Amino acid sequence: MEFVRLGIVYFHLIACCVAVGLVLTSDLRMIRQLWTGDYGNQHDADELTGLQSTISKALIVLWITGAAIIWIDVAAKSFTYFNNPKIQAKIGMVVLLTLNGVALHSVVMPALKRVGSLLRLTFSARMLAIFSGAISAVSWFYAALLGVGRPLAWKYSLVQLLAAYPFLVAAGFIMMAALTARAKIRDGGVGFERSLQSFN
Numbered sequence: 001m002e003f004v005r006l007g008i009v010y011f012h013l014i015a016c017c018v019a020v021g022l023v024l025t026s027d028l029r030m031i032r033q034l035w036t037g038d039y040g041n042q043h044d045a046d047e048l049t050g051l052q053s054t055i056s057k058a059l060i061v062l063w064i065t066g067a068a069i070i071w072i073d074v075a076a077k078s079f080t081y082f083n084n085p086k087i088q089a090k091i092g093m094v095v096l097l098t099l100n101g102v103a104l105h106s107v108v109m110p111a112l113k114r115v116g117s118l119l120r121l122t123f124s125a126r127m128l129a130i131f132s133g134a135i136s137a138v139s140w141f142y143a144a145l146l147g148v149g150r151p152l153a154w155k156y157s158l159v160q161l162l163a164a165y166p167f168l169v170a171a172g173f174i175m176m177a178a179l180t181a182r183a184k185i186r187d188g189g190v191g192f193e194r195s196l197q198s199f200n
Contacts, residue, residue, distance in 0.1 A: 001072065008068045015061035016144055022055055023140050027133070030118075034179040037186055048112060055136075056101055062094060085158040086146055092162070093143040100135045108132050119184055126180060134172035138165065 074081050081087065108129045115121055118129060142165055146152065152161060 005069065005072050008065050008072070012062060012065035012069065013147070015058045015065065016140075016147060019055050019058035019062075020140050020144050022051060022058075023137050026051055027137055031176075031179065034176075034183045037183065049109060052101075052104060052109060056105070059094075059097055059101060063098075066090075066094065084153055085156060085161055086149065086153045088158050089161045090143060090146045093139050093146065096135065097139045097143065100132055100139065104132055104136070119180060119187065127177065130176045130180065131169075131173050134169050134176060138168045138172055142168070 070081070070087075108125075111121055111125050112118065112129065118126060121129060146161070
């Protein structure tokens with residue numbers, strides 16, 4: 001059973017690495033584009049849909065492998081296993097990622113598909129997309145940290161383990177909101193200059 005658990009943990013880790021890698025590269029590309037104003041390689045709706053689909057599949061693998069790991073550990077340690085605050089935090093992160101994924105699929109992605117760009121969304125839709133994106137990025141990295149943080153087990157309470165989470169989400173949201181506001185102002189100025197040039 002030890003080798004079975006090791007194999008499951010391995011696939012669990014691979015799924016997490018795939019999702020974290022995709023989230024990181026996508027977010028860095030978006031930040032660079034918003035900062036520089038270079039939208040030549042901006043994600044189109046199909047690419048964003050494909051990205052979200054891959055991350056969703058990774059999340060499904062995490063659910064399956066995570067449930068299998070929990071089943072094996074509960075069989076060995078009884079239900080006191082769930083008293084571990086780190087386990088509670090990990091389960092909470094995965095549940096939050098799932099709920100956020102539903103919001104992305106049902107609300108954010110259809111809106112992006114209609115307009116084709118984050119900057120073309122209405123203010124409220126853009127803020128929702130940014131907030132959902134901040135939750136996604138922070139939750140994936142937080143879940144990864146909890147996954148490798150063996151020293152955290154039984155040492156800290158659930159509140160202590162999650163204390164930094166809301167601040168990280170708020171920081172991510174504020175940063176992306178500021179970047180999009182800057183990009184909107186810059187693009188508006190460029191559009192105004194082009195209008196003047198064509199008028200002259």
